[in-house]
């Protein structure tokens with residue numbers, strides 16, 4: 001029947017077309033995977049951030065405050081993984097679309113890759129860190145992408161080629177599958193290789209080789225009775241591996257201690273630079289300090305306590321000769337995050353440290369190796385710069401740090417707070433004598449009293465554990481007798497200035513959550 005297309009022919013055409021589209025999409029996604037792997041590998045070799053992370057950083061820094069908070073509320077400390085997975089999914093989908101487009105209009109697809117590369121380059125330049133060498137992995141990724149796409153497109157069987165009924169099959173398809181598998185395998189190898197290279201990078205090995213000096217003024221061991229060892233109660237000392245981690249870094253920065261330098265400059269008489277050998281030669285002291293995040297909700301666990309080892313920040317500032325009008329210490333990290341601390345607070349005699357040790361170990365990479373600041377009494381975002389490289393004395397009137405620019409407070413002392421750990425919220429315990437226990441904190445003021453009440457009854461004082469000083473949290477414990485049924489426990493602390501923890505609820509933004517922690521449990 002000349003000139004007439006039969007129904008079977010049409011279905012055959014249609015599904016052959018579908019098969020080709022599938023191969024196109026496949027070519028596109030495999031290309032993107034190869035791009036990403038090449039980017040990772042070259043980044044590891046050059047020692048810069050990978051293109052995916054550079055884009056992620058740019059997204060993090062430009063994310064509107066409300067969205068960022070929603071992400072933290074939804075995903076907590078997993079927000080980084082969620083963001084990176086999101087970027088990868090978007091890349092894969094866009095890759096698939098590019099691959100389909102490439103079947104008809106290869107030039108458009110290559111232009112698409114060009115747009116990717118341009119976005120990557122733009123991300124490098126608008127990102128913080130400002131390490132422009134990151135364009136190298138971006139461009140390498142784009143080049144590898146173009147190559148792979150060309151390779152894969154050539155392997156897609158021709159539309160006019162004879163094929164089995166209904167599908168793009170036979171030797172043509174086999175060739176495509178082999179090519180795609182080859183490219184994917186190469187990408188996988190590159191990805192693994194990049195992990196290995198960055199795992200054995202200078203920063204990682206420099207921490208393994210890092211030897212903490214003995215403190216010039218060691219602290220006595222913690223007084224007996226700082227840890228009540230009540231089952232379920234947060235330990236007084238937070239082990240490093242359990243310490244909460246909060247930062248804007250999508251991948252943990254691993255600066256090399258041997259190449260580390262700290263510059264102290266700005267409104268000072270004698271700017272100077274110090275390297276790690278010099279820092280470790282200075283007298284180091286120990287301090288027990290409880291660090292808290294401003295994002296911690298009432299009852300939350302973004303708080304931890306450690307014994308830190310470091311050199312007093314005040315001594316470094318005195319060496320530089322700080323001008324009288326320099327009311328802000330603006331610290332910058334290896335990855336370009338900034339933090340503004342009141343000069344006055346650091347100079348008032350408290351144990352503000354440039355720390356190198358945490359609980360007897362070099363700082364873990366996640367917690368700022370090789371050096372970070374810790375300042376008792378202030379939330380981490382205005383005091384605790386990890387991976388610190390730069391301290392500039394300036395004025396609050398002239399410069400704003402990272403979070404202050406995004407709507408958070410400029411000055412942020414830690415609120416007096418308390419938390420119920422035992423019984424666990426919504427747990428079941430036998431009726432009768434019930435142990436209540438938790439922690440309370442009012443760093444650099446100290447906690448004078450903790451009171452609890454059950455079912456909105458009268459406040460009863462809890463027993464306080466011992467503490468090494470006023471800069472840490474304190475454990476509290478008490479016992480109550482309750483009958484069967486559901487009960488509420490509420491807690492409040494009084495700091496050493498005599499102020500009782502407020503009941504007034506406030507959100508973490510801009511200067512920390514307030515309100516009282518209240519939990520419910522069931523006695524049976």
Ligand SMILES: Nc1nc2c(c(=O)[nH]1)N[C@H]1C(S)=C(S)[C@@H](COP(=O)(O)O)O[C@H]1N2
Pocket residue numbers: 243244245246247248249291292293294333334335337366367368379380381384385386387
């Ligand atoms: N370089 C860098 N340092 C940083 C941050 C950051 O994003 N980047 N976040 C700060 C915040 S908000 C807090 S609460 C503390 C948390 O320190 P940790 O992760 O060691 O617990 O680090 C601070 N130091």
Ligand SMILES: [Mo]
Pocket residue numbers: 246292293294295379380381
């Ligand atoms: Mo924080």
